[in-house]
Amino acid sequence: MLGYLGAGTLLAALVMGGFSAVLSFWAGWTQNAVMVQVGRRAFYTATAMIVVAGAVLEWALLSHDFSVPTALVAAGFYGGQEGSLLYWVMVLGILGSVSLVASASLGVRLAAYAAGVMAAIVSFFLVVLVLVASPFDLLSVTPPDGLGLNPILRDGGMLIHPPVVLAGFASFAIPFSFAAAALLAGRTDEAWIAHTRRFALMAWSLQTAGLVLGMWWAYHVLGWGGYWGWDPVENVAFMPWLATTAYLHSSQVQEKRGRFRAWNFGLVILAFLLVIFGTFIVRSGVVPSVHTFAISEIGPWFLAFLFICIVFSTILLAARSQSLGSGAEPAALVSREGAFVLQNLLLIGVVAVVLWGTVLPLVSGMLGQQRVVGVSYYERAAGPLFLLLLLLMAAGPLLPWRRAAGRASVRALTWPAGVAAIVLIALAVAGVRSIPALVALPLVAAVVATCFTQYARLGRGWSRLPGMMIRRRRRYGAYLAHLGLAVLVTGIAASHFWQQEKDVTLAPGQQVTVAGYTLTYAGSDVRQLADHTELVGSMKLGTSTLEPARATYAGLGGQSLTHVAISTTPLADVYVVLTGVDEAGSASFRIFVSPLVIWIWAGGAIIIVGVVLGNVGERAAELEAVRRRVPALAR
Amino acid sequence: MIPGLRWALPALVVAACVGYLIYSASGGSAEYYLTVGELRSHASGGDVRVAGVVQDDVLKSAGGLRVTFTEKDATASVPVDYSGPLPDIFKPGITVVAEGRLGKDGVFHARTLLAKCPSRFSTTAYTQ
Amino acid sequence: MTLIVATLLLFAAGPFVMWPLIKTPAEESK
Numbered sequence: 060m061l062g063y064l065g066a067g068t069l070l071a072a073l074v075m076g077g078f079s080a081v082l083s084f085w086a087g088w089t090q091n092a093v094m095v096q097v098g099r100r101a102f103y104t105a106t107a108m109i110v111v112a113g114a115v116l117e118w119a120l121l122s123h124d125f126s127v128p129t130a131l132v133a134a135g136f137y138g139g140q141e142g143s144l145l146y147w148v149m150v151l152g153i154l155g156s157v158s159l160v161a162s163a164s165l166g167v168r169l170a171a172y173a174a175g176v177m178a179a180i181v182s183f184f185l186v187v188l189v190l191v192a193s194p195f196d197l198l199s200v201t202p203p204d205g206l207g208l209n210p211i212l213r214d215g216g217m218l219i220h221p222p223v224v225l226a227g228f229a230s231f232a233i234p235f236s237f238a239a240a241a242l243l244a245g246r247t248d249e250a251w252i253a254h255t256r257r258f259a260l261m262a263w264s265l266q267t268a269g270l271v272l273g274m275w276w277a278y279h280v281l282g283w284g285g286y287w288g289w290d291p292v293e294n295v296a297f298m299p300w301l302a303t304t305a306y307l308h309s310s311q312v313q314e315k316r317g318r319f320r321a322w323n324f325g326l327v328i329l330a331f332l333l334v335i336f337g338t339f340i341v342r343s344g345v346v347p348s349v350h351t352f353a354i355s356e357i358g359p360w361f362l363a364f365l366f367i368c369i370v371f372s373t374i375l376l377a378a379r380s381q382s383l384g385s386g387a388e389p390a391a392l393v394s395r396e397g398a399f400v401l402q403n404l405l406l407i408g409v410v411a412v413v414l415w416g417t418v419l420p421l422v423s424g425m426l427g428q429q430r431v432v433g434v435s436y437y438e439r440a441a442g443p444l445f446l447l448l449l450l451l452m453a454a455g456p457l458l459p460w461r462r463a464a465g466r467a468s469v470r471a472l473t474w475p476a477g478v479a480a481i482v483l484i485a486l487a488v489a490g491v492r493s494i495p496a497l498v499a500l501p502l503v504a505a506v507v508a509t510c511f512t513q514y515a516r517l518g519r520g521w522s523r524l525p526g527m528m529i530r531r532r533r534r535y536g537a538y539l540a541h542l543g544l545a546v547l548v549t550g551i552a553a554s555h556f557w558q559q560e561k562d563v564t565l566a567p568g569q570q571v572t573v574a575g576y577t578l579t580y581a582g583s584d585v586r587q588l589a590d591h592t593e594l595v596g597s598m599k600l601g602t603s604t605l606e607p608a609r610a611t612y613a614g615l616g617g618q619s620l621t622h623v624a625i626s627t628t629p630l631a632d633v634y635v636v637l638t639g640v641d642e643a644g645s646a647s648f649r650i651f652v653s654p655l656v657i658w659i660w661a662g663g664a665i666i667i668v669g670v671v672l673g674n675v676g677e678r679a680a681e682l683e684a685v686r687r688r689v690p691a692l693a694r
Numbered sequence: 695m696i697p698g699l700r701w702a703l704p705a706l707v708v709a710a711c712v713g714y715l716i717y718s719a720s721g722g723s724a725e726y727y728l729t730v731g732e733l734r735s736h737a738s739g740g741d742v743r744v745a746g747v748v749q750d751d752v753l754k755s756a757g758g759l760r761v762t763f764t765e766k767d768a769t770a771s772v773p774v775d776y777s778g779p780l781p782d783i784f785k786p787g788i789t790v791v792a793e794g795r796l797g798k799d800g801v802f803h804a805r806t807l808l809a810k811c812p813s814r815f816s817t818t819a820y821t822q
Numbered sequence: 823m824t825l826i827v828a829t830l831l832l833f834a835a836g837p838f839v840m841w842p843l844i845k846t847p848a849e850e851s852k
Binding site for chain 1: 700701704705708709711712715716718719720724725726727728732743745754778779780782783785791
């Protein structure tokens with residue numbers, strides 16, 4: 060019964076979405092303001108129907124008795140293939156509706172086309188949901204044992220990570236839609252950027268949070284001591300983030316200076332295409348991955364959609380290429396603009412590196428013997444690019460707009476350069492010999508120094524500082540985000556370059572020392588819990604006890620799961636995995652000591668705080684500034 | 695004048711650098727990804743990856759840190775020898791990807807072992 | 823059954839979606 064309700068609602072949403080798309084495009088073409096409103100309302104209605112379908116799905120899940128904790132059942136909504144698509148289109152519909160509400164001020168045509176593009180994207184997803192992958196088909200069949208959510212996935216991180224990542228993907232369709240609409244309407248000015256800035260920031264923040272949450276989950280649950288494996292699923296979430304990062308910076312140049320139009324259109328389109336491409340790769344099974352999603356028939360649909368989007372975008376860009384120039388004299392090479400161009404190029408370079416590594420199995424498989432790249436490929440190819448990006452983060456903010464850097468810039472650079480030199484000497488003295496470490500860490504220190512010099516420029520007296528920070532919060536929030544990134548990169552560098560690992564088998568009472576931390580094996584213990592047995596091997600570390608365990612789920616075919624025990628301090632994580640206990644009571648462990656891991660999570664949090672703090676309120680003033688410069692904005 | 699022509703040269707330089715980085719990095723570390731059946735006929739000397747299904751003959755020793763099992767795909771099987779932590783879902787019937795080398799003794803010596811991560815919300819009931 | 827649900831929903835939503843069209847002629851004819 061619920062199945063029919065849900066499927067019917069989705070079908071209605073599809074009809075409404077298709078209607079909205081067709082009508083909005085026609086109304087934009089004929090500049091019929093009344094029909095534009097009808098088209099928008101159709102979009103809102105389609106969104107409402109999608110939300111209803113989502114509620115039906117959630118209700119159906121919650122009212123089945125699965126003998127699995129409620130939170131996990133609720134998470135089943137986006138956990139399955141079909142449900143995750145429904146979740147995606149729901150986020151897209153809701154955010155899209157919000158973005159359309161105030162869009163009339165952009166001009167009839169631009170607003171109409173934006174609604175049309177968004178409705179078209181929503182309709183595509185609904186076509187797939189209705190025809191190929193309906194979440195409501197699943198429910199008409201009651202599984203015998205309930206849907207045994209795999210224990211490896213029964214974890215807090217796995218509850219939050221997917222919806223955040225998916226929302227990050229979905230929300231990027233909004234800047235894309237407005238960009239496409241701007242190109243369609245021949246309005247290459249910054250109006251679309253100002254209008255969608257919030258959504259772009261939200262998308263970027265969600266993607267950042269999604270990536271960090273994924274790393275955190277992998278680290279805590281998977282038990283291999285690491286947090287990133289360059290697996291296709293990870294890469295596919297990373298590439299849009301890179302393009303979005305470039306777009307966020309580059310679009311500021313257009314907002315402030317009216318330049319980089321071609322770049323911004325290109326980057327927004329690239330980010331969106333990468334999202335669709337990534338979805339195709341991950342759900343079609345064409346590339347070998349550790350993460351198997353249920354390989355389904357939706358792959359070819361996404362491939363077709365990707366192709367359509369590529370063709371559509373290319374035609375648009377080509378048709379409007381004349382109006383993409385800002386008409387002004389190009390800026391000097393070594394200027395703030397130059398730094399942003401280099402940033403765009405480098406970030407796209409990293410996308411190219413990651414993309415190649417991800418599709419190599421597919422391409423090589425088609426041409427001959429299938430090959431895959433290892434982790435060292437990514438490190439060797441992308442590493443230098445990341446280092447250059449760090450350099451840009453340190454030097455870029457100190458360069459002048461438009462003119463070439465002169466003596467004033469060189470003077471401004473002495474602080475970051477000096478700090479970098481001090482860190483370099485300290486590392487060398489401490490015996491560090493790894494070239495990447497000797498380059499990366501001083502550069503990170505330079506980035507921090509630059510951020511602080513920017514904060515210092517505010518201070519003409521400490522009492523004025525808070526006021527200034529609030530008034531110029533967009534700028535200072537951004538530097539806080541840069542500081543957060545510096546902290547995160549430091550955490551990654553330290554845990555990457557200086558992780559130590561040891562495999563050991565201990566009898567009760569025996570000790571082992573790794574990187575200066577001494578652990579004593581206290582003995583093992585078997586505990587019976589509700590649906591699983593736990594074999595615990597207790598280790599004493601100083602005054603605390605770590606309890607790494609192996610959990611066995613008899614009801615699921617004897618599957619076992621590692622519970623990692625981690626002792627975290629600001630300086631390092633001691634990470635212990637129990638690999639087994641033999642008949643004599645000796646336990647085998649794999650122990651990692653990873654420096655500064657908590658800096659990674661803390662850095663991620665600081666980034667988000669910086670973005671949020673920097674962008675609370677202030678919308679009216681920004682839009683006013685853009686309106687003054689863009690005469691075409693209707694009022 | 696095309697706007698931004700000034701940037702064409704730096705862009706080309708960056709593109710060339712990126713191309714060089716990709717080329718040199720993949721030369722060293724790309725591995726062949728084979729099925730069990732292709733393993734014996736594969737000639738090259740480097741590490742390879744093999745995907746297959748774990749059979750029933752899993753032998754663990756030294757407290758779980760070393761395991762021997764046979765990996766089989768549709769056409770052939772190969773014994774695998776591996777030292778290190780096992781993926782959590784490791785048991786007969788699952789698909790694994792082993793990375794390493796086929797030794798002269800006909801045994802595949804695996805350096806790393808990855809299991810395919812289960813689908814998030816599986817509708818297939820687990821069987822014994 | 824699915825089609826019935828869909829059709830009912832579309833009819834129910836009709837007035838909301840068409841409101842700008844309904845509203846404008848009414849104003850014009852005042």
